[in-house]
Amino acid sequence: MRYDLITLDVFTAVAEERNLTRAAERLHLAVSAVSKRIAELEQQVGSSLLLRYARGVELTPAGQSVLHYARELRLLLGQMDEELGSYSAGVKGHIRIHAITSALTQFLPGDLQRFIDSYPQINFDIEERVGSAVVQAVIEGRADLGIFAEHTRNTSLETRPYRQDQLVVVVPREHVLSRHAMVSFQQALEHEFIGPHPDSSLYSLFAQRQAEAGMSMRVRVRVSSFECMCRLVAARVGIAILPKAAIVQYLRPMKLQMIRLEENWARRMLVIGVRSMDLLTPTVRTLFEHLAVQD
Structure with a gap:
């Protein structure tokens, strides 16, 4: 499966904020756009990633796994950017x-x-x-x-x-x-x-x-x-x-x-x-x- 990095970033924000509205504000996106990204990711994974409540959300076991790998991926990509970006200066x-x-x-x-x-x-x-x-x-x-x-x-x-x-x-x-x-x-x-x-x-x-x-x-x-x-x-x-x-x-x-x-x-x-x-x-x-x- 191919995962979209922006969608993973959106999911990470939702997981950390435990709230779609706060995640949308943090990312400067509309709540509907955040909700659409999460729905598409759940469809791609084939499992619910969030438990939705009136005041926020909680991660399902599948959601916890996605959060772990999304963070690892961002860390690795950050290291790659830092290392490759430094080659112009040695x-x-x-x-x-x-x-x-x-x-x-x-x-x-x-x-x-x-x-x-x-x-x-x-x-x-x-x-x-x-x-x-x-x-x-x-x-x-x-x-x-x-x-x-x-x-x-x-x-x-x-x-x-x-x-x-x-x-x-x-x-x-x-x-x-x-x-x-x-x-x-x-x-x-x-x-x-x-x-x-x-x-x-x-x-x-x-x-x-x-x-x-x-x-x-x-x-x-x-x-x-x-x-x-x-x-x-x-x-x-x-x-x-x-x-x-x-x-x-x-x-x-x-x-x-x-x-x-x-x-x-x-x-x-x-x-x-x-x-x-x-x-x-x-x-x-x-x-x-x-x-x-x-x-």
């Missing part, structure tokens, strides 16, 4: 990003700076979340796109590669492992750890690799902040496995040393996820394409 918009700590501390700030240089009229809301929460936020529409580790459980999002990060073992300079340039995961597991948050992508990765190695990580403390993990390592509470680029700044002031992990999985892929490429607004698609081509 791409504008607002983008919501949820990302894991590794992406936020290593790559995203620089990538966004270059993007903003090209598109200065786009604004952002950025939230730091663990991997599973990033995926859920995108699925539920609370984020336009998410950045998380490739191994994070995800069955419904469309993803593209973003960046790779290198995981390293972080130890105090005097630690027994500090004399090694490279160690295996099994060697690291012989020591006590500062562990990541249970919902984080690092936690799920370590859980999988522990099972494969037939060993368990002895965790003394769990924290979600990379800086806090480094401070605890410096205090000799345990060692940690963290993304290289995210912790380089802490090595010298905290007297820490990083050691490469020899396993291939220590170089992990970060991905960008969206609900559907086909449903992306032009603004979000522009950012997606900018991020997805990073080396």
Whole structure:
């Protein structure tokens, strides 16, 4: 069925005013014209949309449904008008990003700076979340796109590669492992750890690799902040496995040393996820394409 936008606007006014006369005054129309529009819409729907009383009207269940979709349609059309109307002055918009700590501390700030240089009229809301929460936020529409580790459980999002990060073992300079340039995961597991948050992508990765190695990580403390993990390592509470680029700044002031992990999985892929490429607004698609081509 094809619906007339003016008729839907008239119906919305009647539904909100609960009175045909007040709706007509609001729309600067004759009451007869409003009544005719409503009657035509009811005929098109095949159901009564209003319960008519002497002092006004009430919505039927069908009327409540039409009101909901009429409002959604107007909101969507308004967003379209705003976005398309802005192209004469360059791409504008607002983008919501949820990302894991590794992406936020290593790559995203620089990538966004270059993007903003090209598109200065786009604004952002950025939230730091663990991997599973990033995926859920995108699925539920609370984020336009998410950045998380490739191994994070995800069955419904469309993803593209973003960046790779290198995981390293972080130890105090005097630690027994500090004399090694490279160690295996099994060697690291012989020591006590500062562990990541249970919902984080690092936690799920370590859980999988522990099972494969037939060993368990002895965790003394769990924290979600990379800086806090480094401070605890410096205090000799345990060692940690963290993304290289995210912790380089802490090595010298905290007297820490990083050691490469020899396993291939220590170089992990970060991905960008969206609900559907086909449903992306032009603004979000522009950012997606900018991020997805990073080396």
